[in-house]
Structure formats: C-alpha cells, structure tokens
Amino acid sequence: MPTSQPATQSQSLHIGFAVVLGVALIGFLVGTGRPPLSTGPLAASHGATEDAQTHPTAPTYRALRDAPWRDGAAWATDTAGLRGPSVLDPVDVEGLDKLPALADRSARRAYDGAPPTIPHAVRQDSAAECLACHDEGLRLRGRIASPVSHEAFTSCTQCHVVSQAPMPGAPLPPDAAFGPNGFVGMASPAQGARAWSIAPPVIPHRTLMRERCMSCHGPNGRDALRSSHPDRQSCEQCHAPAADLDMRPGLAALPSTPFGQP
Amino acid sequence: MSSPDRTEDRRTFLKAAALAAATAVAARGTRPAQAAPQPPLSRMGDGVTWDKAPCRFCGTGCHVQVGTRGGRVVAIAGDPQAEVNKGLLCVKGYHVGLALYGADRLTTPLLRVDGKQVPISWERAISIMADRVELDPAGFAFYGSGQWTIPEGYAAQKFMKGGLANNHIDPNARLCMASAVTGFLSVYGVDEPAGTYTDLDKADVIILWGNNPAEMHPVLFSRVIDRRSRGEKVTIIDIGTRRTRSTAHADHYLEFQPHTDLAIANGIAQQLLANGTWDKDFVEAHCNFRKSGEKPDLNGVESSFQEYAALVAEYTPERVEELSGVPADDIRMLGRLFGRRDLKITSLWCMGMNQHTRGTDINRLVHAVHLLSGHFGKPGDAPTSLTGQPSACGTAREVGTLAHLLPGGRLVANDEHRKQAEELWNLPAGRINPKPGAHTVEMFSLWSKPKADGGSIHTIYVQVTNPGQTLPNRHLLLDPGVKDPDKFLIVSDVYPTATTAVADLVLPAAMWVEKNGMYGNSERRTQQWFRQVLPPGQARDDCWQTIALAHELHRRGMPGMKDKDGRFLFEMKDEAGRVVPVWDWAHYYDLNVDRVLFEEYRTFTRLKHKDLAPYDEYVRSRGLRWPVVQQADGTWRETQFRFAEFDDPYVEKGKGFQFYHSVTKDDRALIWFADYRPPPESPDEQYPLWLCTGRVLEHWHSGTMTRRVPQLRDAMPQAYLEMHRADAAKLGIQNGELVTLESRRGSIDLPVWLDGRGRPPQGSVFVPFFDERLLVNRVTLHEHCPISKQPDYKKCAVRVRRKVV
Structure with missing residues (x-):
C-alpha cells in the first residue's frame, strides 16, 4: 500500500524526536545539577581525595560561573547592572566619608599620581580590550571599572602592569633577601580648600594625566568621591586648578637645588 | 559634606592619619613589600619640593619630575616640559623613585x-x-x-x-651599542644618529629591525602609535624573529630566520636597483661605495656603483626568501616603499642588530638602504639606532x-x-x-x-x-x-x-x-x-x-x-x-664637581662638531641636542638634523647635505656592501633550537633596581622560557613546567611560558636576562662582531628537555 509507507515513516520520526528530546532534557537536568564534589568550585580539584588529585574533575559550567578569579571574584553575569548610572541620576554624597574611598584608591598606587596597577588578568596587546570597560567605566555588583582619567593613549600596558603575574607553573621562592621596599609615597589630597563654606572647592591635585574629571568624580567613580552634579560638564568653570601643581611652563615652579644640596 | 573650617580640616587629617596607619597594618599582612602610605593631604604636594631629572633607566631619556619631602623621594611625574616624553612615562619611569629604597641597599664598604x-x-x-x-x-x-x-x-x-x-x-x-658605533663611523666618519625623535613624529613608515620598542623604549613607541589616535596614518613594519607587543601594533610582520637580516637589507637594495627607483641625484652628489675586505675591519675596501650593483644583484627576492624565510613578495613590498619619494621612512634598531656577530655589517647595510633610496636627512627620513642605557x-x-x-x-x-x-x-x-x-x-x-x-x-x-x-x-x-x-x-x-x-x-x-x-x-x-x-x-x-x-x-x-x-x-x-x-x-x-669636570670636558667636543653648551644652559633646559652652537645674540641653539643644510649650522650654504666628517674626506657618506654568511653557531641535531635573549617592559637590564620595586616585581616576578606550542608538544612539555635549557656552554632550569609575553616561531626559544637567579648567560655564546667586539646574545644553538625531578 502506497499510503501506509509515509505514515510509518512519520510515526517513527515522531518517536525519534521524542527520544532525542527526552535524552536532551535528561542531559540538561544532569548538567545543571549540583557538581559532584561541589563546595569550592575550581578549588574542588585541589581537593580532598587522592583520586581527585590524580584525576581532577572538570568543573561544571555552574562551578565556572561561581569560580573566584583572583581579585575579580565579584564579577559575574548581572545584566541588571549593565545600563550603568547616568549623569542625570540624582546623586547623594551627603555624609559619605572620603577617606576609605581614598585609601581604596591608593591601594593600587605607589604614590598619588602613579599609574594604578591592574587587579585582573589582561591580554597584552590591544587598547580596545581595556577601553571596552575603562572608556566610559562600568559598575557591576559593587565593583568599579574606572573610566581612564587621561586622554586615550594606545599602549595601556606601557604604564599599567598587572598586580599579579599571569605566569603558569610554580613560582620561584620570592626574593626574601630583598626585604620590603622602604619607599613611602606621597598621599592623596583629601579635600580641596573652599573660600567659604559653600564656595566651590579648588582642585587639590594636579590635572596632568587627570584631565577627565569624570574618571573619579563621575557616575562610575567611588561613591564618596563623586560630584553631586555630574551633569555639569565644564568643571574648571567653577573649580580652579592650581598652576603650581600643574607646573605650567614659565612659572619657575621647579626651583633647582643649587649645587645639589638637598 | 563636612564643614570646611580649619578645625574640621585638622580633624579630618587626624582621622586620615589613623586610617592610613590601619590600612598600613592591613596592607602589611597581605603584601609585606608595601610600605605604609602617608595620610591624605589637604592639598597635593604639601611640603613636597619638585625638581627635574632624566629617568634613571633606558636610553630614551625621558625627563621626570621628582617630588621630595623630608629628604626622601615621595613622588614622580612625567615632565610636560620635556620634549622627549611630553609628560608621559612608562611603568618603570613612574616607579623609578622606589628603586632607591630597597631594603638591602649597600651602605658600607x-x-x-x-x-x-x-x-x-x-x-x-x-x-x-x-x-x-x-x-x-x-x-x-x-x-x-x-x-x-x-x-x-x-x-x-x-x-x-x-x-x-x-x-x-x-x-x-x-x-x-658598539656595533651601532662602528656602523656610524664607517658610514659617516662620525658616531651617532643624524636624526632625532622628531623623525618619529614625521615618518609615514617606521621599520623595526629586530626591535621591540613597545617594551624597550615604550615612550617612543607610544609616541608613534598615539599618532594614530589623532587620525594620522603611520605604517609600522616589524622585521623580527619573534612576535612581540610591538608586533601587535604593526601593519606588517616579516618573520626572518635569525642572522639573515643582512640578506633582507641587500634584497631591498637589489629591488631599488632593479626597479630603477634608487635616488640617483642623492647618491651621485653625496655618496661613495665601499665593501668589506677579506679581513673584516673598520675601513673596508673601495668599491664603485657598478661593483655594488653587481654584488647586490644576487639578492633577488626569491634568493632572499630562500635565505630568510621572508616571502619574496614582502621583500618586493619593502623595495617599493623605499622606492617612493613621497613617503618618509624611519628605521629603528637596537640590540637585534647590534648584538650580532655581523653587527657592524648589518648596521652598514641599513644605512646603505636609506642612502641609496635618499630616505635620509629630511624630517621623518632617518636610520636611527636606539640605545639601551641612559x-x-x-x-x-x-x-x-x-x-x-x-x-x-x-x-x-x-x-x-x-x-x-x-x-x-x-x-x-x-x-x-x-x-x-x-x-x-x-x-x-x-x-x-x-x-x-x-x-x-x-x-x-x-x-x-x-x-x-x-x-x-x-x-x-x-x-x-x-x-x-x-x-x-x-x-x-x-x-x-x-x-x-x-x-x-x-x-x-x-x-x-x-x-x-x-x-x-x-x-x-x-x-x-x-x-x-x-x-x-x-x-x-x-x-x-x-x-x-x-x-x-x-x-x-x-x-x-x-x-x-x-x-x-x-x-x-x-x-x-x-x-x-x-x-x-x-x-x-x-x-659643583660636575660643573668643573663638564666645563673641562666640553673643550674636547669641538673636533667632531659635537659641541656642547656651558653647564648652566643644561640646568635651564630639559636637555639640548648637540651640536649646540652659540648664536649671534648669545643664545645657544641645538641641532635636530645633522648634515642637512636646513638645520645643521656646520653645513656650508648651498650644499644641501654635507657629511663633513666623511671617511673619504670629500663630504660623502659611504654605501657599504656586505654579503650574508652563515652564523658561527646554528641549530643542529644535538642542539636543535635557536635561543634569543632580551628584555621585558618591567625590568631594566639585570634587574638590580627594578626587581626591588614591588609593582614591577609583582608584574614580572621571574624569568621564563618562551617556546612555540608545537615545539612544546613535540617534547611533551606543559605550560608552566620546569625544563632544562642547555647549550654547549652551560645550562639553566626554568619554567616554560607558552603564549606568554612574546611568541617565538617554531624552532626558536626566548629567555629574558633580568633574573639573577636564572642566569641565561651561562648558556649564551661569547662570539662577537670582529669589528665592534660586541657579543651576539641573540642567537646560539640550544636544546630543551623536561627536567627530570
């Protein structure tokens, strides 16, 4: 019978589909289930049993999602935070303490004005990858990717190096003989002076390499350092920079020490 | 906002001091290398005295501003008044002040x-x-x-x-840099480049001859690539033996077999002659020809255009490809570029050409390519060697x-x-x-x-x-x-x-x-x-x-x-x-002992027209480029383009160019020929890999200073061996595994870093030399250029094997 042939075919096709779907569903459920050695995601392989050491278990996708990655532990998918704050959002900086924010800022700098080190792994050869987050800046789950404070140079790793080397393998024992470096860097200024209580404060730091005020004071800056009015774009209209801090040419701001007597 | 009166400032300051002390304690717990930060200031640089100094590290010669307080360096800034770096530094320069304060400074004989x-x-x-x-x-x-x-x-x-x-x-x-010296001396009769860094701002094409300025001269490299951010077009051609950070910004990467750069330079000259695009006017007016004699020496033997053309003719693109591995089409591309009068071409080189058993010869050949094509003496047209030391x-x-x-x-x-x-x-x-x-x-x-x-x-x-x-x-x-x-x-x-x-x-x-x-x-x-x-x-x-x-x-x-x-x-x-x-x-x-000695030394500098100004002129400036010549009005003028009439006061009017220390005493520069010959040691069955040594961005030379700077050391804590994945796979080596690197002279054990900072091609490995715990110079060759006496650290034959623990 010429008509029964296609019917049988379509029937077996349906059965086939059902089987495939069923297997896929089971596979999906198994895949999203709890990882067998769970607890500390990637750390699981440093783990408990001898067998796990010789044959480390590959981490599950969930484990990878939750894995701490150096300082970027808090980084994870959070689409809600992707829009980022706008300069038009109201800002309430009243009562915020600047000092912890400054201490946090100085943790990655040898002195105020030093290029900060990079707290996460980087690829080394493209500014585009840095600027993906650091051009406009980014806030994600309480972490900030600061916008660059200066005009965009294209060789980021010329000045900014990673704070932890990405080399594989066991490191050599550290150079204990070197001891701690005794350098004590210049601290950050806390608050620009005001002529009277509600006068706009002057800029207490140099603006060299910090010409983009919004880097620290904009919507993606640390809360306590933010401006209450980031929508106003002409900062130096009200906040005076200091010619001597900026060492403008012709100011004789660099008195040379005669005969090198410090 | 806290009220801004004086008492409040004081309270804030004290609170800040306490906080700083607390963070210092916390910081000590995690990172022992960090010293206590100072409390925040009411104004940046309170009590800080600023003075100028050139950076302590490389030969770029950036000026830094040094902030000192209480007899100690507390801050560094790029000097915006400095023409070299225009306010920018590299990571070593920003941390140069820390180099003074390692815990183990030598303090007694x-x-x-x-x-x-x-x-x-x-x-x-x-x-x-x-x-x-x-x-x-x-x-x-x-x-x-x-x-x-x-x-x-x-x-x-x-x-x-x-x-x-x-x-x-x-x-x-x-x-x-001894090979650069003998190169300049044998071509121009007097040492040091004719051009300046201004060429980097003007060039349409920058050629890197075995050079990685992104790491070794970072400020000069960003001076070039930042031009692109301003909408300028600059073509970078990296002629190298390994992919580096500079390669990442290059338009063309021409990978050559170690030592065959001589063939490439001759190949460009061959193309210029074959295409008739060499600069006949410039060569006829300003150049003589010379070639190496039987025994290599500084003077060589006289040659002629006809002889030169015949010698160079052998280096067809196909022959050069055979020797160097660079595709013949790329050699033709270089030939076409040098043949164009409407482009400005600057060549840069450093250790790749200088640490070479044919160091003097390859220097001569790169000058020859520039002279033959007339890419010389105009802003942006220059063969320029870079130095590694300040x-x-x-x-x-x-x-x-x-x-x-x-x-x-x-x-x-x-x-x-x-x-x-x-x-x-x-x-x-x-x-x-x-x-x-x-x-x-x-x-x-x-x-x-x-x-x-x-x-x-x-x-x-x-x-x-x-x-x-x-x-x-x-x-x-x-x-x-x-x-x-x-x-x-x-x-x-x-x-x-x-x-x-x-x-x-x-x-x-x-x-x-x-x-x-x-x-x-x-x-x-x-x-x-x-x-x-x-x-x-x-x-x-x-x-x-x-x-x-x-x-x-x-x-x-x-x-x-x-x-x-x-x-x-x-x-x-x-x-x-x-x-x-x-x-x-x-x-x-x-x-001021420096002033006395400098004034005495200055009297020596006139003979070769390297005139230096009085000491006090340098106190006032951010450096001056010699010859520095006193003007009629008493001021001192520096020179950017030597031998070119428009800028060099020692060139006679109407000459256009004048090589006034010419070897041949006729105001002409020499176009040299030197042939390619195999290196003293090449990989063989026993030692099948090339070893190249060099530097990294974070560390300066032997690391004595930079390895004591926590920021630099944390970023690059130790030396390593770069290797191609295929070679590693062949030897069964994993990323990070400890291996033994050995040559006929010695061996060291160090970890492998695959796809790390640089990427050598198959058949070649790289080790930086900054780490005194992993002395790669136990392995290198002491063969040197017979003329400059400079050793070749860039190539010798080695083998790598898994370390048997």
Missing part, C-alpha cells in the same frame, strides 16, 4: 676576608684600591657603564688614560670611555689625537699610551686567566654595572668557581648583585638623584640634574671614588697623577681661587 665580606672604612677601601694599582698599574682595568654620568665617565677616562697611561677602560656599552651616548660614546677612544671622538692610536688630549689635560707629551686597551670580553678573559697563562690583568674596578650577570658565556669570563685567588675584583654598586657576590671589595654607591649628574640620550640630547636627597649610610658618588683613588695615588707620589706643572689631575678651585679638597668626602659638595 665590604672587604672579602677568609671568604666572607666584612665591613671596612672608606679610608681602608681607598688604600686597598691604591695598593692594587701600585702592584702593577698596567694590569689595572676599569670596567664602566653607559649608566655612568658624563662627569663620572670623564673622571674615570682621565684617571686611566691620562693618569695611569693605561687604556684598559671599557664600558658595558660594548655589549650594547648615557650610552653621552658617556660611553661621547666621552669615549672605550678602550680605543679619547674624549670627543678621538682615537688613542692617532698621534694627533693623543697630542690634543695631552694638551687639553695639560699632560707631558707622550703620557697617553698609543696602544688600545682590552675591550670588554678581552678584559675579562685576561682577568679570568692566571698570570702564567698570559692573564695580564690583575684587578678590575667595576662601576655602575653588573657583568656577573650580563657578560656572555659567564662561565668562561666571570665565574666565582674558577676565580684565580691572585686576581682582585672591586665593585661599586647600590645593591648586592651577581657581581658583588664575586667581588673582593664592594663599594656602596650613591645613585641617580642622590648625586649630581648628566646623561646623554639616544638623540644626542645632553641632560643635567642636581642631587635632591642624600645617599643612605656611607654610600658615595662614583665620581668621588675615582677622584679619591687618584688622590691617594697622588699622595703616595705616583707621577702619573700630576699634570706637567706638577698639579693634581683633579685639582679644583672655588671662585676665590682656593683649592677645594674634593677628594675628601666632607668637601666633595663644597663646589
């Missing part, structure tokens, strides 16, 4: 007694040094550096050649602290030059020895060999450098295990190094802004700075050490320490005409 280094007084140290000189003045050698300040190098030079009548003085610059040009090359040179480009072997030096130094006629001294590799060979076997050098005095780490084939030249007990090593340095570990006498030195100084960078720019903080403990200036040793010998009656009128060689008088005892440390800064 140390003498080896029964195998241990014990503290002694400076008086005793100087006396022991004088004893060693008196033992046999002809067997005393001075090994210095391209980090010597100009006055330090000048004092050492005068002490050795003018005082001891001994030419055994050579700098580490021999390991660094004063390789200023001190080693210009003061001439090499075994065969006298100050100002003079030669010890030249009767007239010796006579001039004797007159300028007021020495009796015939004082200066006419025989060139031992160059670096020879100096250490003569020192490491017993006297009975012809090892005629008994003592080497090392200042500002670390040969224990940087000499090639270290086992042969400076190995503590084979040191002859009769030989003596004196080392002045700021930290313990691989060299101080071998030393019999260690002297603690002042560094950078702990002393007055002057440097000369890659673009002929002479720079000056003042002392801004005091050195730690008993550390003292290298220049003082030399003068104190000279005076001790003078006191003991050594005739060489007197000039022909019986005065001490380094006699210095104050404004009232009284002699200042500068050999006594307590009086060393009673006058």
